[in-house]
Amino acid sequence: MDELTAEQLAQLKAALLATQASLEEQLQGNKSASEAVTLDQTLVGRVSRMDAMQQQQMAISTRAQAEQHLQQIRLALAAMASGDYGFCRRCDEAIGFARLQARPETPLCIACQNRLDQQ
Numbered sequence: 001m002d003e004l005t006a007e008q009l010a011q012l013k014a015a016l017l018a019t020q021a022s023l024e025e026q027l028q029g030n031k032s033a034s035e036a037v038t039l040d041q042t043l044v045g046r047v048s049r050m051d052a053m054q055q056q057q058m059a060i061s062t063r064a065q066a067e068q069h070l071q072q073i074r075l076a077l078a079a080m081a082s083g084d085y086g087f088c089r090r091c092d093e094a095i096g097f098a099r100l101q102a103r104p105e106t107p108l109c110i111a112c113q114n115r116l117d118q119q
């Protein structure tokens with residue numbers, strides 16, 4: 001597979017930056033949402049309180065996923081800056097533009113990803 005062109009890199013970088021911005025926004029919004037749930041717990045009955053706790057639990061796991069996603073994006077942007085972007089972190093093969101378009105933050109080629117998923 002060929003290395004990425006400057007144009008392809010620019011396109012992927014724009015996608016990474018856009019996703020990074022929306023994740024950061026989501027994480028900020030989420031934080032105040034889970035704080036609101038904590039406050040509500042003193043005001044509502046037992047059943048609603050369990051609902052609220054469940055919602056808070058979901059908010060926490062969504063938040064953890066967003067944080068993990070954000071971390072991958074930061075690593076991808078760092079790799080872009082150092083010229084390592086687009087190569088698999090495991091086997092060092094080119095990841096390929098089509099896969100990067102679908103998941104610009106991925107650090108693995110499709111072969112390594114499949115191997116990981118099967119473990």
Ligand SMILES: [Zn+2]
Pocket residue numbers: 088089090091092093108109110111112113
């Ligand atoms: Zn690989």
